[in-house]
Amino acid sequence: MSISKQLHTVTLDTDKCKGCVACMKRCPTEAIRVRNGKAQIHYEKCIGCGECVRICPHNAKKASFDDFDIIFDKKYKYRIALPAPSLYGQFEHLDNLNYLAEGLLKIGFDDIFEVARGAELVSEYTRKLFESGKLKTPVISTACPAIVELIMIRFHNLKDRLLNLLTPADISAKIAREEAVRKTGYKPEEIGVFFISPCPAKVHALKTGLCENNPVVDGVLSSSECYFRLLPAMKKVENPRDLSEIGVFGISWAFSGGEAASLLKDRYLAADGMENVLNVLKELENGKLAEGIEFIELNACVGGCVGGVLNVENPFVAKAKLMSQRKYLPISKNHLASYNRPDEFYVWEKAPELQDVMRLDENLDVAMEKLQRINRITELLPALDCGSCGAPSCRAFAMDVAEGTAKLTDCHRIDLDKILTLKG
Amino acid sequence: MTNEAKLRFEFDVDGDNFTSAGTASETVKYNLKQLGIAPDIIRRVAIVMYEGEINMVIHAKGGKAVVEIDSDEINITLKDVGPGIPDINLAMQEGWSTAPDNIRSLGFGAGMGLPNMKKYSDKMEIESVVGEGTTVKMCVKIRKEA
Helix, strand or coil: CCCCCCCCCEEECCCCCCCCCHHHHHCCCCCEEEECCEEEECHHHCCCCCHHHHHCCCCCEEECCCCHHHHHCCCCCEEEEEECHHHHCCCCCCCCCHHHHHHHHHCCCCEECCHHHHHHHHHHHHHHHHHHCCCCCCEECCCCHHHHHHHHHHCHHHHHHECCECCHHHHHHHHHHHHHHHHHCCCHHHEEEEEEECCHHHHHHHHHCCCCCCCCCCEEEEHHHHHHHHHHHHHCCCCCCCCCCCCHHHHHHHCCCHHHHCCCCCCEEEEECHHHHHHHHHHHHCCCCCCCCCEEEEECCCCCHHHCCCCCCCHHHHHHHHHHHHHHCCCCCCCHHHHCCCHHHCECCCCCCCCCCCCCCCCHHHHHHHHHHHHHHHHHCCCCCCCCCCCCCHHHHHHHHHHCCCCHHHCCCCCHHHHHHHHC | CCCCCCEEEEEEEECCCCCCCCHHHHHHHHHHHHHCCCHHHHHHHHHHHHHHHHHHHHHHCEEEEEEEECCCEEEEEEEECCCCCCCHHHHCCCCCCCCCHHHHCCCCCCCCHHHHHHHHCCEEEEEEECCCEEEEEEEEECCCCC
8 A cells, every 4th residue: 555645535626625624523534634724635644535525515625536538548449347336226226237237338338347246256255264264353344445544544453353355346357357358369458447436445445556566457437427427328228138247245245234244144243434433443442342243344434335425326325226126136146166266366465554644753752752742732722622723623733733733823712821821 | 761651641430421431541542552652562551441441430430540651661550439349369350240230231241351451461450448449550561662
């Protein structure tokens, strides 16, 4: 990861930004400050969860993704769409998933490989790992890259709990490219593989290679942009061919609890929404909560991937649609045996790297002095966490003051008497 | 280097409020992360503090937690004015619990609190007088960076 932050997950339209504190207060890693009336994103702390995009009342925060037209780049002789499981949930009356598959072919792709297929393989591989008895439980799902990055920043001691498997999108991209090379005779680089993403976190993870040595896709497109192209195209489809290859297990990865349910375990936990996830991680760190729980599925977005900010549909409505779409699907249509890949194909090519962004200094004594100072400053502050100083909390403000990036007088509610007594 | 505590935290552990139990350990954890203390040390501090806090809530209607950090070790003192422990040796046994049923139904009171506190700290001392209260002192050494 070394989170190549030059690739920004979220960008700011400074003309639209009013300098309100909505995004700053919402950010789970305190990566935003408001300076000179505009929000500032500290990318080294950004996990790409998209909370700021969701909350911004002025549409000033934008999630980054590739322009759809990149698929038409001449270097690609064969273009494959990788729809995320949550994409199906965006459409009304999609009783037959083949309409979506045909729609993707109409908007410019030559082929599709549904990510729900990769998801079924990851599910089966995880079940296999559980059966082997080698997993240290509870295992934490790695499907949501915002969670993986959050753990790398804030919960270093939970790193060993992460399931060391590639994501369904990674697996799907790799298989799709290999199959296309075989089918078309083109070189791997002549095949364009494009993931249709529900969220900026997946855009970032796939483009930088969170757990892969090299990115496995050629581009990551936004769910909503594809949605508006797909709608008219799907209306023109009359007799769709049998193109969709997914089962209940795969499609259910779209919502919270879907991955966990596919493991056929009784003792699992699924939490979604940043605040809930943070609470679970904190308890897990305290050594509680773990008793008997074998698997922990965490999704940064409320409802799971259906809650991704790049989607168009309300997450709960999308889930309801998926529930009815999956009704007549087989349990699982993809099995490890029929793909015949070695174990290395499914596991991390590299482990995600711990990020030391919380650490105040390399030297413990220097860090302690800084912390002392921060704690002293915090005591002077009103504990309102109002955000009007441009920092998300009084404590974050104290850190900024200690680091020299803010002035104590930026606090509008500071107790002047307290300071005067100190000075005197 | 002097052994004088460089950082000191004091918390009132609220005895009526189960949901807020753990806030002291949360704050300490956050500070230790900012210091760059090794994850396994933080984990041990988190466990012993959390267990201690919960114990004070269950048995003593709360108390005080003092955490002192210097460059060699983290010292945690938990002081309550609860009923006290009549037989400390018995209380240290795994699975021995006097927690009432309503607490056990919450998943606490499995009799692992004190044993875990001992297991995860480098040094632990308990002083307890029946009717007056209990003081638990725990020390976790900070491993020097290799």
